[in-house]
Every structure is written in C-alpha cells, then in structure tokens.
Amino acid sequence: MSLTRQDVEKIAHLARLSITDREMPVYVSSLSSIVEFVNELSRVETADVEPMAHPLVGQHQRLRPDAVTDSDHHEKYQRNAPQVQAGLYLVPRVIE
Amino acid sequence: MLHDLSIGALADRLAAKEFSSVELARHFLARIERLNPALNAVITVTAQEALADAARADARMAAGERGPLLGIPLIHKDIFCTDGVRTSCGSRMLDNFIAPYDATVVAKLKAAGVVMLGKANMDEFAMGSSNETSYYGPVRNPWDTTKVPGGSSGGSAAASAARLAAFTTGTDTGGSIRQPAALTGITGVKPTYGRVSRYGMVAFASSLDQAGVLAQSAADAAAVLKVMAGFDPKDSTSVDAPVPDYPALLDAPLKGLKIGLLREFFDGLEPRNAKLIRDALAVFTALGAETVEVSLPHLPMSVPTYYVVAPAECSSNLSRFDGVRYGYRCASPKDLTDLYERSRGEGFGAEVKRRIMTGTYVLSAGYFDAYYLKAQRVRRLITDDFRAAFEKVDLLAGPTTPTPAFAIGAKIDDPVTMYLNDIYTIGANLAGLPGVSAPCGFVDGLPVGLQLIGPHFAEARLLGAAHQFQLATDWHTQRPRGYE
Numbered sequence: 074m075s076l077t078r079q080d081v082e083k084i085a086h087l088a089r090l091s092i093t094d095r096e097m098p099v100y101v102s103s104l105s106s107i108v109e110f111v112n113e114l115s116r117v118e119t120a121d122v123e124p125m126a127h128p129l130v131g132q133h134q135r136l137r138p139d140a141v142t143d144s145d146h147h148e149k150y151q152r153n154a155p156q157v158q159a160g161l162y163l164v165p166r167v168i169e
Numbered sequence: 170m171l172h173d174l175s176i177g178a179l180a181d182r183l184a185a186k187e188f189s190s191v192e193l194a195r196h197f198l199a200r201i202e203r204l205n206p207a208l209n210a211v212i213t214v215t216a217q218e219a220l221a222d223a224a225r226a227d228a229r230m231a232a233g234e235r236g237p238l239l240g241i242p243l244i245h246k247d248i249f250c251t252d253g254v255r256t257s258c259g260s261r262m263l264d265n266f267i268a269p270y271d272a273t274v275v276a277k278l279k280a281a282g283v284v285m286l287g288k289a290n291m292d293e294f295a296m297g298s299s300n301e302t303s304y305y306g307p308v309r310n311p312w313d314t315t316k317v318p319g320g321s322s323g324g325s326a327a328a329s330a331a332r333l334a335a336f337t338t339g340t341d342t343g344g345s346i347r348q349p350a351a352l353t354g355i356t357g358v359k360p361t362y363g364r365v366s367r368y369g370m371v372a373f374a375s376s377l378d379q380a381g382v383l384a385q386s387a388a389d390a391a392a393v394l395k396v397m398a399g400f401d402p403k404d405s406t407s408v409d410a411p412v413p414d415y416p417a418l419l420d421a422p423l424k425g426l427k428i429g430l431l432r433e434f435f436d437g438l439e440p441r442n443a444k445l446i447r448d449a450l451a452v453f454t455a456l457g458a459e460t461v462e463v464s465l466p467h468l469p470m471s472v473p474t475y476y477v478v479a480p481a482e483c484s485s486n487l488s489r490f491d492g493v494r495y496g497y498r499c500a501s502p503k504d505l506t507d508l509y510e511r512s513r514g515e516g517f518g519a520e521v522k523r524r525i526m527t528g529t530y531v532l533s534a535g536y537f538d539a540y541y542l543k544a545q546r547v548r549r550l551i552t553d554d555f556r557a558a559f560e561k562v563d564l565l566a567g568p569t570t571p572t573p574a575f576a577i578g579a580k581i582d583d584p585v586t587m588y589l590n591d592i593y594t595i596g597a598n599l600a601g602l603p604g605v606s607a608p609c610g611f612v613d614g615l616p617v618g619l620q621l622i623g624p625h626f627a628e629a630r631l632l633g634a635a636h637q638f639q640l641a642t643d644w645h646t647q648r649p650r651g652y653e
Contacts, residue, residue, distance in 0.1 A: 081526070088484060088529040089491075089506070090522055091514030100523065103584050107527055110585050111473040114543050117550065124545035125552060127376055127406070128362045128601025129625065135405055149269045155498035162493050165504050 075105040170653075171196045172332035176241055176389045179335060183230060183240045190223040190230070190240030194284050197242045201286060201333050204652060207314055210327035211244060212305045213255055213288040222284040229282055237392045237416070239282035244334040246325045247288040248295055249275050249380075250369040258371045259291040259303040259321075262496045262516035272369025273401045274338060274380050281396045286334050290324030293518045294487065295345055295373045297321050298590045301581045302520040309577070310353060311649040312615055316574035319349030322383060326353040329383045331652040336384040336393055340370060342377045343475050344569075344594025347606035350383050351569035351618020354608045356635065356645060357383045358390045361625050362601030363408035365394075366401035374482035375406070377475075377598045386645050387607060387635035391415035394628060410626065418629040419636040424457030426634065427562040433468045434567030434593050442617055445610035446568050449619045452641050453566075453634070463562060465554040470547050471596040476588055477531050477544035478599070483521075484528025490516065523584060552600040559624040564634060568593055569606040569618035593620060603628045607635045608644040616644075 076084075081101050085092045092100060147160065156163040171193060174182070183190060198216050205211050219242065226240035250256050250268035252275075257263045271279065279285075292302040300308040300323025308323040310316040311331040318327040322339030326349030329337045339346040341359035350357025358381045365380040372378060380397065384390040395416060400409040430450065435443055450460050492498040492512025499515050502508035517525070531540035558565060571592060580587040597604040602622050609619035619638075623631045639645050 076530075084526045084530050084533070086510075087533060088525050089488075089509040089513055090517070090525060091510040092522070093514075096519070096522075099519070100526065103523060104526060104530070106585050107476060107523075108530070110588075111477050111531075111540060111544070113473045114470065114477070114547055115539070117467070117470055117543075117547050119543065119546035119550065122546040122549050124542050125549035126545060128552070128599070129406075129408065132363070132406065132408070135402075137402065146269060150495075153266055153269065153495035155492065155495075164493055165502050165508055167505055 076101060076108060172200060175386060176237065176335055176392050179241055180237055180239065184235055190226040190284060191220060193240065194219045194223040194242050194286065197286055197334055204331055204333060208309050208311060208327050208331060209306055210290055210308050210324040210331065210333060211287045212247060212257065212290045212324065215254055215285055215287050218254065219284050219286045226282045226284060236282055238278065238396055240284060241335050242284040242286050243278065244286050244289050244325065244328050244337045245275060246291055246322050246337065246339050248291060248340055248371045249338060251275055251285065251288065254288065256288070256371070257304070258295070259293040259305060260517065260521070261304045262490050264304065264497065266495055270369060273366035273403060274397050275369065277396055277399070289322070289328055289337055292321035292323065293521050294371065294483070295321040295340055295342055296483070296520050296524050298344070298348060298587055299580065300324065300349070301577065302518055304518060307577055310574050311652050312354065313574065315576055316615065317352070317577050319352035319574065321345040323349050325383045326350055326355060326357070329353070329355045329385065330649060332648070336382060336389055338380065339383050340378060340380050341598065342374050343479060343598050344591040346381045346383060347569050347594050347604055347618065347620060348591060350606040352574040352616065354616030354644070354647060355383055355385060356387050356390050356608070357381065357606045358394060358628070358632065359597065359604045360394065360398060360628055361603045363406050364603070364626065364628065365397050366404040366407050368401055368403040372486040374479040375486060376482060377479060386639055387605065387632045388416065388419055391419055391632045391636070413629045415629050415632055419633050421633045422457065423453060423634060423637050426458040426564065428453055428458050428460045429463035429558055429562035429565045430460050431468070431565050431567040432462050432464045437571065438568055439572055439612070441612045442568055442572065445612070445617045446619060449609040449638065450566060452638055456637055456641060461562060463558050463565065465551070465558060465596070467547065467550040467554050468596050471551055471599055472588055472592055474544045474547045474551065474599060475595045476527065477540050478548060480524040480528035481532050481541050482528070484525045484532065487521070487525055492516070520584070548599050551596060555596070555600045555602060563630060565622040567620055569620040573612050573615035573617055597622050601625060603631055605631045605635050607638060608647070609642070610644055
C-alpha cells in the first residue's frame with residue numbers, strides 16, 4: 074500500500090508539523106515503505122487475542138491522595154518559555 | 170591507569186586515599202578533552218559541576234562515609250533531566266532547554282555520591298539505531314571512527330568504550346542500550362520494564378522505555394543498577410518490589426542453569442557472528458549450564474509490531490512540544506497554528522517527524538483497528554511466546570545484533586533497513602523483559618555482542634550469568650587502539 078502526497082499532507086497537518094516542499098517527496102516514499110512493512114502484521118491470526126497495552130500483567134494504575142507534596146516552581150519553569158508576561162505564556166492573538 | 174579500573178577497584182582506592190575523587194574527575198575530564206573531539210560522544214561537559222561533586226564526595230569520604238559509587242565519575246545520556254544543566258535529548262527542539270529538576274535516576278545516583286562529567290550525545294529523542302539522527306552530529310565508534318557506535322545511546326556507549334567515564338547511563342526502548350553496547354564492545358543492561366523510574370527521562374514510547382547502564386563489565390553494571398533501581402511514586406508504572414543486592418548475587422553458580430538458544434535469532438545471522446555466539450554458549454556449557462534450542466514463532470513479527478506501537482506512543486508523547494511552554498519556537502508566527510506547525514517542523518529532525526507521522530497515521534480514524542490494535546494483539550502473542558519459553562528455560566541467549574558496526578551513512582536514507590537492525594533486541598521491550606549484552610568476540614576488528622534475555626525481574630540471574638562468562642573470558646577487557 075502506498076501513500077499519496079495528499080495523504081501525507083493530511084497526516085502532517087493532524088500532527089501539526091510543517092513539511093517543506095523539498096522534504097515532502099522523501100516522506101511520501103519513506104512513509105509508504107514503512108506502512109507496507111508494518112502491513113506484514115495482517116498475516117498474523119489474532120481473532121481471539123486481547124490487545125496488550127502494558128508489558129506487566131497484574132499492574133494497575135496507582136492512585137494517590139490528592140495532597141500537596143511539592144512547592145510552586147512556576148517562575149523557575151517559565152525560564153524555559155519562549156515568551157512570558159506577568160507569569161503567563163504568550164502566544165499569537167487567537168481571538169480578533 | 171585510573172580509567173582501566175573497575176568501579177569496585179576505584180571505590181577501594183578512593184577509600185584507601187590512593188587518590189581523591191577530585192583527582193579522578195580531573196583525569197577523566199582530561200581524557201574527554203583529548204579524545205572526545207574525534208568521537209563527538211559528549212555534547213555537554215560539566216567540568217565545574219564535576220569538580221564540585223568530587224569535592225563533596227571527598228568531604229563525605231573524609232567524614233568516614235563509604236559507598237560503592239561515592240566519588241565515581243559518570244556521564245548521563247542527555248535524555249535524563251539534570252537540574253540547571255541543558256537537557257537536549259539530541260534535538261534542536263530542546264537545544265535551549267535547561268532542566269529545572271533532576272530525573273529520579275539522576276537524583277538517586279547523585280545521592281550515592283557520583284560525579285557528573287557531562288551529558289552524552291544520542292539519537293534525537295532516542296529515535297535511531299546509529300546515533301546519526303542527533304542534532305549535534307553523529308557519534309563515531311572508537312573501534313573504527315568511520316563506523317557508527319549504534320544507537321540511540323550511542324554517545325553513552327562510545328564514551329564507556331573509550332573510557333571517558335567509569336560508566337554511563339542509557340535508555341532502551343527497542344534496543345538502545347544493548348545494540349550500542351554490542352557495537353562498541355561493552356556491557357549493557359536493560360532492566361525489566363518498571364524496575365527503574367522513568368520520571369524525568371524524556372518520554373519516547375511510554376510502554377517500552379526503560380533506563381539502564383552501559384559499563385565495562387557485568388559486575389560494574391550490577392553495582393550501578395542496585396542504586397538506580399527501585400520504586401518511585403512519581404512514575405505511575407514503577408514497580409513496588411524490593412531491589413535485590415545484585416553485586417552479592419553475581420557468584421551464583423551456573424551449574425544446572427538452562428539456557429534457551431533462540432532458533433529465530435540465527436536465521437539470517439552472518440556466519441562469523443553466529444560462530445562467536447555458539448562459542449560463547451560453549452563457555453556456558455563448560456561452566457555447567459545446559460543449552461536447549463527453543464523457538465518463539467511470533468518473534469519475527471516484533472519489528473513491524475514495534476514500528477506501530479512505538480511511533481503511536483511517540484506521536485502522543487511528543488505532542489507536548491508546541492513552542493509555547495519550553496523548547497524551540499519559530500520566528501514571527503502569524504497565528505497559533507503556524508506557531509505549532511513551524512515550531513515543530515523546524516525543531517524536530519527528519520526521523521522524529523517520520524515517526525510522529527507514522528504514529529499519527531496508525532492512530533487515525535479508519536486505521537486504528539487495522540494497525541494499532543492489531544499490533545497490540547501481536548504484541549501479546551510475542552509476549553506469550555516468551556512466557557512459554559521461560560517455563561522451559563531460565564534464560565534465552567542469542568546475538569544482540571545481526572552484524573557488527575556498519576559505516577556512517579550506510580543505512581540512514583533507508584528507514585526500514587535501519588529498523589531491521591533492532592530485530593534481535595525489540596522482542597524484550599515488547600514483553601517488558603530484562604536483557605544484557607556482553608562482548609563475545611570480534612569480526613574484522615569490530616566487537617560482537619552476546620545477548621541474554623531473562624524473565625521479568627531476573628536481572629540478578631542475567632548479570633550473574635554475564636559475570637561468570639566474563640570471569641572465563643577476556644573480551645570485555647579489550648580496548649580500542651588509541652584509547653588504552
């Protein structure tokens with residue numbers, strides 16, 4: 074099975090990735106060969122097999138008490154932000 | 170020389186005051202300065218922090234404290250968050266990211282008194298098998314600098330092999346500790362999923378990622394793993410089980426140990442590699458182990474299964490990089506969508522974008538059942554094969570990689586060929602099993618690795634078997650020319 078340029082443009086948009094015109098043919102061809110490769114899975118009989126999401130059996134999602142265990146580090150964390158103002162993250166205007 | 174000593178010997182001599190931790194740190198920092206330019210294994214050298222760590226370790230020792238890692242120098246894979254030090258994950262996306270906290274692995278090792286010399290190069294976001302996808306350029310193999318060191322922990326492997334630190338840390342999602350360990354002639358341990366905390370380790374594929382060690386020997390790895398492992402409430406999949414005293418269990422005799430030879434692992438294996446693996450197995454039988462051939466019929470499906478599951482999880486995990494809270498942001502975005510798309514398009518490299526798109530595709534409406542759920546079903550069949558095998562044998566053995574190190578540039582333009590390089594390592598990740606790669610010989614002057622895989626939480630058995638093998642052989646003591 075092979076993917077078209079339109080398919081890859083749609084996937085790139087869903088993934089919020091800008092792909093340049095120069096990069097596009099490489100992705101069309103390499104994603105097609107990957108999809109073709111993973112299609113091998115269709116040869117395996119899996120009718121009654123339960124999908125496996127976690128490698129250890131009998132593990133459950135742990136819950137913890139809803140209690141404060143750490144202090145506020147937002148100033149330290151925001152030092153990595155591209156643009157902040159008054160403790161807020163700045164992005165381009167969303168509402169006109 | 171100091172860099173030839175095992176971790177145990179270094180700890181003993183530090184305790185005997187033959188040299189100080191500061192002197193030891195200076196020795197390794199000088200090696201990094203002299204040898205790293207040809208390798209590109211270390212991308213951040215933290216000399217000041219190292220000397221401060223070492224001075225603290227010396228003070229603790231002067232106060233009478235002793236510890237297996239107190240004052241021992243290491244290099245962390247740049248996937249582990251290190252408070253106040255750049256944590257790039259090999260990506261332009263995080264080139265400017267100063268981690269605001271320590272990963273649990275980093276914190277535990279710090280508490281044990283290690284000395285951090287720097288951060289190791291790696292494939293971008295740990296996606297790669299050759300360390301060629303790094304934003305900081307490829308790492309070179311110390312055995313032959315025209316060859317790759319493997320990946321994604323390629324910088325860690327090359328640094329350990331070149332003795333730029335006493336040991337290095339790594340992570341293994343599909344073979345990223347064992348494969349580079351094999352290609353650089355060192356010992357690598359990928360523990361059971363959940364054995365070591367993933368907190369503060371930049372996420373790639375959360376149901377597969379596991380942290381581990383790259384070291385000179387199984388005995389060294391055992392000393393480090395004992396400190397790294399253990400329950401962490403900050404990691405929701407961390408397993409709450411006591412950590413065995415791995416170093417104390419290394420001497421368990423191999424008599425009666427049943428080792429399963431994986432038939433599927435010899436299909437298509439280069440004959441000279443296959444001979445080295447069979448020779449290694451002969452060492453085990455001479456030590457009293459018994460070998461039987463076993464078959465895992467679904468194992469050949471592990472690479473296609475992995476290349477659905479891992480990209481799916483990666484596309485979800487890497488959606489956090491949005492150019493808003495941290496990481497790369499594109500110049501003058503015209504609106505929010507443009508900010509997302511160009512920050513991600515420019516911040517991620519080609520292989521990362523390829524995996525995000527593969528994952529987005531297999532999770533999208535109309536394809537989810539055919540790819541993602543299908544892969545999860547095959548993942549269970551592969552895991553069941555392993556479980557059945559471990560009802561008959563104590564360990565599984567085979568090669569770590571199909572070939573020794575390949576040339577830089579040889580496979581980078583053909584993703585599927587590159588992916589097949591992990592054909593022997595991926596099964597353990599899908600099933601969450603622990604694995605070890607230990608050096609077992611050379612082909613054309615390049616190291617070859619023997620892989621041992623055990624049942625869940627059998628790290629002690631794996632490390633013990635590798636240690637007994639290393640007592641009987643000297644492959645792990647060979648070093649590349651120019652790095653003696």
